[in-house]
Every structure is written in structure tokens, then in C-alpha cells.
Amino acid sequence: MRAAPTILHLDMDAFFAAVEQASKPSLRGKPVVVGGLGPRGVVATASYEARVFGVHSAMAMAQARRLAPNAAYLAPRFALYRGVSDAVMELLHRLSPLVEPLSLDEAFVDLEAGGTVASQAAAREVGERLRRDIRAVTGLSGSVGLAGSKLLAKIASEQAKPDGMVLIAPGTELELLAPMTVRTLPGVGPATAEHLRRAGIHTVGEIVEAGEDELIRLLGKAHGSSLHTMARGADDRPVVADRDAKSVSVEDTFDIDLHDRARVQWEVARLADRCVQRLRSAERSGRTVVLKVRRYDFSTLTRSETLRGPTDDPAVIREAAARLIEAVDTTGGVRLLGVGVSGLADFTQEDLFAQAATAQEAAAVEAAALEAAAQGAGTPDAEDGGAEGERTAGQAAPGPAEAAPEHARRWVPGHDVRHAELGPGWVQGSGVGRVTVRFEQPWSAPGRVRTFRVDDPALEPSEPPSILARGHPRPVVPAVEPVAGADQSSSPARRPKSWSSGPGPSPPGLAASSP
Template sequence: MRSTPTILHLDMDAFFAAVEQASKPSLRGKPVVVGGLGPRGVVATASYEARVHGVHSAMAMAHARRLCPNAAYLVPRFGIYRRISDIVMALLAEVSPLIEPLSLDEAFVDLEAGDLAGDPRAVAERLRADIRAATGLTASVGLAGSKLLAKIASEQAKPDGLVVVEPGTERALLDPLPVRTLWGVGPATAEHLRRAGILTVAEIAQAGEPELVRLLGKAHGSSLHAMAAGLDNRPVVADRDVKSISVEDTFDTDLTDRARVRFEIDRLADRCAQRLRGAGRSGRTVVVKIRRYDFSTLTRSETLRAPTDDPAVVKETARRLAEAVDTTGGVRLLGVGVSGLADFTQEDLFAQAAQSLREADPGAGQGGGSGPQAPQELPVAPPPEPERAERWLPGQDVAHTEYGAGWVQGSGVGRVTVRFEVPADREPGRVRTFAVDDPALSRAEPPALTGPPAPAGRP
């Protein structure tokens, strides 16, 4: 534990939803929910205006719609979220070189590793002001002598605040909090503690380490007792090593056609390989995740002879793993991942040779000699591309040759409704409706959040 509050935890406020509100003048001050919009979609982020109605992250989207039917429900736009995140992380780097990102919108910063000129509180206030000036968004900050307390302080600061935990005040902050506040206390541990009559952090401390060890085991009990006393000596670790890269999709209706399952596995494998290459990494173990119609979840993995970032190798391995799983009853979710990451790629010449042979002779590798050959599968055509109406999803950025930049408010029955506005507009933009196949309408890149005000008289 440090004697001064020089560990900073920053958390952007309702990040995805806040970016959408900043991008769309008509949504400012109104409830916004971002996430999957299908029947099985899940809330990623809800604005504070939606949270007052009970909407929160990880909630089923269908439930959110019942709680807050008048909210704007939008698909995520990860491209602009990453762009804003890069701006925020660059501002953090100006404060200290020792940054531990936790997600796009959250990070720890060790102020002692930087040029700490002045009081930590002043540094935090200046940082929050710089973020607001650069992005138009707000951030909540906690300052403390440990990561545990800084994280809790930033939660207390929400929204758009700063909480500093001065030395000697740790127990005053921790004691009244529920046990779930502490790291490592999930639903099962919380229930175990509840049965023992332990509901708050103060009661954890009062129980004593021997009793916690008896209830939870040596490692967990001792760790929990230390955290309840505010003790946490974990350092801020920059560039935490990512252990795996994966992608997954949940489908609105169960997939029962094996050809469709194969097509989706191929698509996910391509996306996973793209992320690998984008991160400059390669991996040795390919993992496939399959959640079936009855919610049973299976994972299958295969370790390669050498790290790879080759999309063909990832795809072939993922397809082979998926084929070994019985999916005839239906599939709710599919995922493809790669673990055992490395910073280099050692090309597997044998795999490449086998792939070349298969491309030259589709029957090669299915057996040899005069034995019976497995029937050769005919190439499977991918499922037909969705109708254009399905591609106009609420929140997407579009451009019209006459009316300029805007975003999709909704679509259906052959029509798409677009609101034409950009972040710099002072007033909400106008709404117009088009046929879904209008050639003048196209997808567009998200506009920058900051910049000079747009001229008056936009359509």
C-alpha cells in the first residue's frame, strides 16, 4: 500500500452509449441502449437516462425493451469506439508511461511512474478536462494507494466525478459496501458468505482470517481478508499479455443446417485470423465453442505443430473441430478462438504442402491404396446474402448523394428511415425515408466527434 494516492483508475461513463449520444444530436439527453438487437441480443451499454428505468449491461435486450420501450436501440459501432479509446489512451500516456488498459474504456495509471508535477488530484482533474475537450465525453476517476481502492473509488465517482481515497480513510470507504464489491467474490462465494451471516466488507474483516480460510480455503480466504482490510499490493502492469483472441456470434434462430454451421465457422475463423494479424500475433491452439439448442456448451481444441496466423489453417482446423460435434438439434452460438499466442509465426511447411495438395487434388488425403474412399463432398454454396433491408440496422452510419451524412433510425417493409445529422450540428437533423434499394444511399464511415460547428440550414 502506498502512502499517497498515486494509482489512478479511469472509467469512461456509459462509454458506448455516450459515444452514440455525442454522435447523434437528436439522442442527447435521451435513453440509449447499445447491443445486439435480435431476439437473443444482450445489452452492451445503457445510457444513464435508460438506467433509471432499470436497464443495465448484460441484460437481455427483450427485457430492456419492456422496461424502457421509448429508448433508442442501436447496434454497436466498434470502429468509432476504438478510435475514441485511442484518443483517451494517448492522453493517459501523457500523464504516465505506465498504463494498464482493462478494456476500451477503462485503465489503471501509475502516476509515480510519470512526471508527477503537483498534487495527484490536480493531475486527475486536468486529465478529465483534457478527455472532455478531446472527445466531448466524460470520465470518472478514482485515486488511491492501491488498485483495489482506486477501482472502487471510480465506481463511487460515477458519473463524471473524482473520488480520492486519502491514507487512513480506506476502511470508511470499504466497510459499508456489499461483499460482491471485492475482486474474486462472485455469486457462489457471495452465497457462501451469506449463509455464514457475512453480507458487508466490514463483516468480512470482523470474521477474521481463520474463519474465512475455513469457509473458503487458504488462498481465497486469506486474499479476501486482506482486501477487506484495504490491503492490495498488486502493481500496475503495462502491456498485459493477451492469452487468446476469439470471436463468437449468437444467432437469432437456431442453426440446424450443417452447411450453414460450416459457413459460419469459416466466417468466424476468418475474423479471428484478421484479429490475430491485426494484433501482430500468432497462436498454436485453435478452439471452437458451440452452444447447442438446449444451452449445453461444448469446446473443442487442437494444438498445431507451430504458431500460425494463416486464415486457411485456422479455418481448416476450426471446421474439423466443429464437424466432430453433433449439431443436428440446433446451434444457438458459435465461436472460434486461438490461444497459445506468440509474437512470431513459424510457418508449418507440412500444413502448407498438405493444403496445396488438397487444392490441386480434392480427393488427396482421404485414404490410400485400393481401400474404399470416403465420398467426396461437393462444395457448399454459402447461404444467400440477406436482403438489403436487413443490412440497414439502427445506428449505422450512412451517406446520401443529396442529403449528406446521417444514420439509420429503422427499416422494414422495404423502407429505411434515416436521420441526417452529424456530431457538430446544434439541433437534431431531419428525418427522411427511402426505399431500401435506393442507389443514392450507402454505408459510410463514422464522422469525427469533435470539430467546428456545422453550418446552419443542413437538410
């Protein structure tokens, strides 16, 4: 535990939904839900306007639609989100060389490594300046937590939401954590919380009072010991830059269970190719191919095969995945398929025997894929995201570089289009042979709506417009000046929404600020 709050945790507010609102003027201030749009889709992010109705991430999209029928439901655009995330991460790297990204919208920063923070006032000023710079570059808001450990910095940023900053003064950890619920601590999910509840443990303070031996008896040695340590606020984990991924994987959940064996094999081959694309974009190779199958009864199977050496060859990985699916009974129906690669390395040791597939075999695979596509098996899918829940196959329109034939074109709500005469816009909805488009851009006023035939030759898929620097391809990032110190009283105190309201001071050691 550090003597100064030099670990910063940034969490962008409702990131995917906020990016969509920033790029679509007509949706600003309105409920927006981003995720898979099929019957089995899952909410990736909901705007704060949608959360008022009870919609939250990881919720089934069907339930979200019942709770907020008038919200805008959009398919994700991960390429756009990554671009905005890169601009935010660049700002973080200007604060310190030690930045640990957790996802597209979340990261830890070691301010001590940046050499600019020596006091609570200086740390506060760095956090406030970061929030201002993020808004200037992206137009979005982020919540900042500052503390002497990663555990507490993350708790602080959660208390700061939305669009705020909370600093936890070192030395006040125990008093601050004690009244919080056990679910506040990382690693305490519904099952663990239920075990603790049955033992009469509801708060973090009660975890400390129970003692390590009792927690080990309830939860096992590893989990019980680690939970007791966290409850006391002890966390010496360092901020680790460029955390190394242990695996690369992709998966799809299907709107309707797959029963046809040829379709299942075709989907596995398609997922294997997507996995290789992600592997190569990360400039990695892998040795173990993993297949994931969730069947009609929700039972989930995983199978793996270890190759002779690490590879990024699509034929090798495709063939290994094909061998794995052959050993799985799929006659009852398949709900989800996934292909992954683990045992990652930054070099390849090609398996010459596995690569010896003949041109005849390759042609046979291609012919099977074409036949499956002709029978309606081919469904373009959403670009891979992080851990935002299961994606639903068939939700994203093909990009401009891989546009589908006219008769197979799909117009997905939220995705970008361009009309030959009316210019750029985005799909509001489609069905019954029609597609509705709203023509607007991030810097324009809310645009007008027009409806076209789905096969209108004047309408084409397009790349999303950037929300950075008013549409310029590269953001103008303001410099972060060194901080020598600041007056702590310059940031007004407030009580985070999660604390009980009423007169009185903020909880001990907790100081928060907002615009």
C-alpha cells in the same frame, strides 16, 4: 499499499452510449441502449437516461425493450469507439508512461512513474485536469478514482460515477471499506455473495471479522485467502503497461438455433477467418485453436487442437476449427459458436503439412460457402468488441469496403449512411422494404428524418463521422502540464450517490469532487 494516492483509475461514463449521443444530436439527453438488436441480443451499454428505467449492461435486449420501449436501440460501432478510446489513452500516456488499459473505456495509471505527484493535493489536481482534458478532446465525461492501490482506485472511481472524482486517503482503507457490501470487492459475484450471505457475512467489515480460516473453509484456500486480503485493503499489484493478451477469440449468438450441418460448418469457417483478422491486427500468432459451441439446451462445449507451431495462416486455423466441429454433435441445434486462438507468440512457425491444402480443396470450401450464402446463410456480423457480452450474429451492416450486393443490403439502426443529395446520416430503423434515416452530424443541430426504399441507389453505407475536434480526423490534444502542488480546498467535497444521504461529513478518507 502506497503512502500517497498515486494510482489513478479512469472509467468513462456509459462509454458506448455516450459516444452515440455525442455523434447524434437528436439523441442527447434521451435514453440510448447499445448492443445486439436480435431476439437474443444483449445490452452492451445503456445511457444514464435509460438506466433510470432499470436497463443495464449484460441484460437481455428483449427485457430492456420491455423496460424502456421508447429508448433508441442501436447496434455498436466499434471502429468509432476505438478511435475515441485512442484519444483518451493518449491523454493518459501524457500523465505517465505506465498506463494499463483494461478495456476501451477503462484504465489504470501509475502517477508516481510520471514524476509529477508528491501529495494528495497534487494528485487531485492531476485528476481534475485529466477530466477537463477528456471533455475538451472528446466531449465526453469520465469518472476518476485516486488511491494508494489499484483495488481502492477502482472502488473510488465507481463511487465517483457519473462524472466525478473521488480520492481515498491512504490510512483510511479499513474504515472506508467496512460498511460496503461484499459485492464491492472484485471476484465476488452472485454465487460467492450467496455463500457468504448464508454464513451471515454481508459487508466487507464482516469478512475481516470472520477471519482468513473461516473464509478458506467457505470458499477454498485460493479464493478465501485472496478475499480476506482484499477486505483488509491490502493490494500491492503494480500497474502493468501493455498487458499481454493470453488469447484472441470471436463468437456469435444466433437469432435462431442452427440445425443445418453445412450452415454450422460455414459459420465456423467464417469465425475462424475473423479470428485470424484480429490475430493479425495484433501482430500475433497462436498455437492452439479453440472451438466453443453452446447448444440448444445451453450446455457449452469447448474443444481445442494444438498445432506444431504458432501460426496466423487462415487456412491452417480454418482447417483446425473444421476438424474440431466435426467431433461435436450439433443435431439438436446450435445457439452460439466461437473460435479462438491461444498460446500466443509474436512469430510464426508455419506448419507446412497443414498448409498443403490443394487448390481443389480450397475451391471446395469456397464453393460450399457460396452455396450456403445463396441459401440465406450469409449474415454480416458486428465488429468484435471487448467484454461487453455476447454479440448477436447478423446485427451490423457491412462496411463501405465490403458493401453487400443491393439485394442483400441490410440497414442496421445506428449505423452510418450517405445519400447522394442529402449527405450523411444514420439509420433510425428499417422494415417492410423501407429504411428511415436521420440526416445530422455531431456538430449540427438535430436533423430531419426521411424514408427511402431499402434498395434506393442513392443511399450507401458510410464511415462514421469523428466526434473528435469537431470532425477533424486527428484530435488536437491539450498538453498536460507538470503539477507542483495545489490547494486541496479548491475541490468542493460531496457525498457520492451510493452513500446514504443526510447531514454529516463524508465517509472517512473519502473526498469527492464534481463539476
